[in-house]
Amino acid sequence: MGRGPPNAMQSRVIVFAHEIGVPTSSQELYPAASTGMDAMEHMAATSRRGYSPVVSPLSRSYGDVVDLLAASRMNNTPTLVFSGFGLTLEEQPELLENPQFLALYGSPGVMGLKMRMRMFSSPASKQYRQSMGETVYGVLRGGGRITTGTDAPFFPFPFPFGLHIEINLLVQSGFTPLGALRSSTLWAAEAIGIDDDLGTIAAGKLADLVILDADPVENISNTVAVSSRIKNGVLYAVEDLLKAPM
Numbered sequence: 001m002g003r004g005p006p007n008a009m010q011s012r013v014i015v016f017a018h019e020i021g022v023p024t025s026s027q028e029l030y031p032a033a034s035t036g037m038d039a040m041e042h043m044a045a046t047s048r049r050g051y052s053p054v055v056s057p058l059s060r061s062y063g064d065v066v067d068l069l070a071a072s073r074m075n076n077t078p079t080l081v082f083s084g085f086g087l088t089l090e091e092q093p094e095l096l097e098n099p100q101f102l103a104l105y106g107s108p109g110v111m112g113l114k115m116r117m118r119m120f121s122s123p124a125s126k127q128y129r130q131s132m133g134e135t136v137y138g139v140l141r142g143g144g145r146i147t148t149g150t151d152a153p154f155f156p157f158p159f160p161f162g163l164h165i166e167i168n169l170l171v172q173s174g175f176t177p178l179g180a181l182r183s184s185t186l187w188a189a190e191a192i193g194i195d196d197d198l199g200t201i202a203a204g205k206l207a208d209l210v211i212l213d214a215d216p217v218e219n220i221s222n223t224v225a226v227s228s229r230i231k232n233g234v235l236y237a238v239e240d241l242l243k244a245p246m
Contacts (some may be wrong), residue, residue, distance in 0.1 A: 026040065
């Protein structure tokens with residue numbers, strides 16, 4: 001529901017959506033938490049109402065933000081990548097050498113990201129990332145649900161690569177690697193109602209998997225170390241997937 005329709009309309013939409021089995025989400029916490037909204041997108045989302053933003057210009061949040069997100073069990077997709085991708089690439093430049101990224105975007109993509117890194121790498125950005133990360137981790141500790149997302153294609157950043165950086169940023173915020181992976185798999189599937197088919201490896205679920213060469217529990221950046229892909233039960237080597245079409 002975007003930046004938030006009037007309260008009365010928002011309440012009617014939520015009731016109707018739930019009657020037909022459709023989950024609801026918006027960019028607002030207030031008053032959505034009291035009207036039954038299922039999820040909130042972004043931590044620093046824009047809003048048409050002055051009382052609704054949940055972070056200050058320096059990305060700090062009051063305790064009621066954490067308490068409401070945790071107690072309401074609203075799913076939150078914080079999109080930390082907005083403020084954190086530049087610093088993450090500055091700290092881990094080897095990510096730009098990833099074969100999948102280079103195959104898809106090439107050297108122009110690397111140059112473009114390096115230009116954006118300069119825009120989003122500053123002491124202020126570091127404080128922004130830390131403050132928002134503390135809020136998101138506080139929601140997790142309070143029993144809230146956090147899932148990964150990038151707001152693609154609105155955000156000028158390659159979606160798959162941005163998702164890996166979002167996972168990385170959750171770990172930097174205090175999540176365990178397993179917790180960050182859960183936010184990207186099981187909780188993400190549950191948030192959109194497809195956990196009967198995806199989100200975990202179990203009998204009867206879709207064989208839709210990636211196989212890694214390195215353990216992401218030891219180092220969360222290893223999520224990009226993909227060696228093969230299983231889609232609909234068929235195994236594909238990553239080298240074959242990256243070949244140019246004939």
